Amino acid sequence: MGHHEHDHHPPMPPGTLVAGHLPAIPALVRRRPRIAVVGGSLTGPVLALLLIQAGFDQVAVYEANPDLPTATGGVLSLEHTALDVLDRLDIAQHEYVKDGFETITQIRGYGPHDQRHRRRTYPGRFTTWTLLHHALAARLPTGVVQHGRRIADMTAERGRPMLHFTDGGREPADLVAYCDGRTSVGRRLLDPARRLHYAGYIAHRGTASTRPDDLDDFQRWEPCPGVQFNLAPVPGGADWIFFLNATAQQYTDWFGAPPRQRVYATTAQVSPAARDHVDAQAAAHLPAHLADLVHATSGRAALPVLDIAPPTRMAWPVGDGHACLLGDALAPPRAHTARGAVNGIEQADGLVTALRQHTRHGADLTGALLGWRRRHLLTAVAAVRQGPTIGARLGLGTRIDRP
């Protein structure tokens, strides 16, 4: 047994400096900051797990949806950077990647002949929201996530950010990390000029309980301009997304509220008229076996495709503390970019790197957050810009109707 010098010292309050024993850094940074993570879907839990792994012991996740543990979602792509973060969290890949394909097959009905049928390698793997969310949630220590707690506002009190909940509760924090998705309250509070705009088309979604025999990777059907149909195997069947142009008025008629108000239409909100329209488009544009698959799918949903101005910042001072935006809260990219989950996970990883330098080595926190922005902002901007470019190439998004 070695000799433990510090055993001879009397107990000290945390943060006390002892010459010769601790590195000469300000006492303040030795206090572990209190970190509030807003949103418990994907970006939030990844951030919380990385923080806990890095030794941050005052982490709370506030999730608005009381039923999120029973929620389900469809196919998601994860590039190698994101997969590597999950590796580092010791989450076995087979837990969330059930079909190990690495390719995307594109079947196009127009354009140059050599580009009509192509199989490309995707630099990553495919999971589903359900699989990934459960793999993450299962690893969060009990008590870290508080479900059914919706943030309504944030103020600065006694120099620190103070979160206000719709249930009347209040919680202070040193750092607030908003991972609260497309309709982020954090973005509304911190960056109010950046609002969502309807892009002029809809992602109609379905989870089929059967799988076409030939479906062994991610299929992307583009029969004519203005129509894209994505199909991927998922546990128990196949997941499809059918992108079709529609005016904001059509969206409202079909799903009961305007696009910016109803950013996700559940199965119950999909009207018979919406279902008929999708079935008719499938019959008109897709091979018979896929039109039949669409027709037979009872589990439907829809999302209006929404754009947002590119972000210019990722972190803001709040009193002497900070608040930042990550994932879809920072900038929700269009689904075609396949960057949504990847951006959030990369940003969470980068944020923990910055915070570790701050607490371990006394790095200036504002500077560390600027470095974080420098490494991740351009990627977020690129994804947001890429969406309309891809949409235009596909004939999706009319841009004439954007209330």
Ligand SMILES: Cc1cc2nc3c(=O)[nH]c(=O)nc-3n(C[C@H](O)[C@H](O)[C@H](O)COP(=O)(O)OP(=O)(O)OC[C@H]3O[C@@H](n4cnc5c(N)ncnc54)[C@H](O)[C@@H]3O)c2cc1C
């Ligand atoms: C149930 C569910 C299913 C999904 N399915 C798919 C899918 O099939 N395919 C796909 O591409 N993407 C899906 N997504 C979206 C996908 O997770 C994101 O596009 C992306 O991965 C980035 O995730 P995120 O964690 O940053 O944001 P999100 O996944 O949007 O998560 C934001 C979270 O914040 C919570 N929240 C929002 N406002 C507040 C508030 N004021 N206070 C507290 N909490 C708040 C929300 O309830 C949500 O859980 C799904 C999201 C959810 C929640």
